[in-house]
Amino acid sequence: MIGIVLITHGHLGESLRDIVEHVVGPQHRMETIAVEREDEIATLRPALLDAVHRVDDGSGVLVLTDIFGSTPSNLALTVRRPGHVEIIAGVNMPMLVKLAKTRAAKDLAGCIELATEAGRKYIAAASELPESCLQGGKCCTAVLSSPTLSSLPHPVAAPAAIIPLRRAIS
Template identity: 50%
Template sequence: MPCQDAQLAAALMAVFQCHLLLWRVMRWARDGSFYSMIGLVLVTHGRLAEEFLYVVEHVVGPQENFETVCIGAEDDMEQRRRDIVDAVERADSGRGVIILTDMFGGTPSNLAISVMEAGRIEVIAGVNLPMLIKLSSVRISGDIKTALREAQDAGRKYINVASQVLTGK
């Protein structure tokens, strides 16, 4: 009987190890890696960043590795820069971070650019909702270069003058 118990225990352990390996492979197939995704940090004037995150989660569901930094006119800008650095650290799971700002040349954009590291921490200025919705999916399995391109394409694609679209002109 003890021999059968040992064989059963060994068989159960083998099944458990196979199950764990299968789970990791399935996660890799879904996410592009075992434990990571591209992080996102929204940095905007006022509370726009928080509102964008609220709407993105309403449209596509809860987001992980997604941080916001809101910048007010009276804020200490060096403190806000530190807040951006902290947000990048929280959002980064090893595949890089994209910081999105509302307007190139504005304070949020300038602060974000000051922490940029090409290929690891990138900045996109001119954030819009289609861009964020696209990033919510491509950041799971894509690389940062592809995510940047697809976000920029989505952002441009959905900027339209309604009368021109409706009349075909």
């Protein structure tokens, strides 16, 4: 099973874990690390390494962070081991639910693909959706499930795969 470590600002990771466990059920091999203002990087890195070790059964580990270019994200990058410990920034609930449902059956690369796809798929601006979706219609699921989102009145561009660091934190 792919292990997961959530390293986020404050207690965001703990809240996300609580919600995913409410939705999907208990999650084993999932740890959280809260990065607070007063924390020192020198003490956080050993804690992150310990968490990675605890969730790793040999299948690989995903370290999920909240904001690319932030302290949690930069810290996560220091423990990356290509092909074994990988990092995804921009954690959200659809991503975590997808991982909770698939990480026992998929390899690390498969989990990365499914998580990033789910994380992007459920981002939608109400002003870009058909009116029937705003009335609680079931078509919203179909619209969001469309790989091209072609049924939208105004096509929504897919998010850029790589966001320049300066833009990511401004």
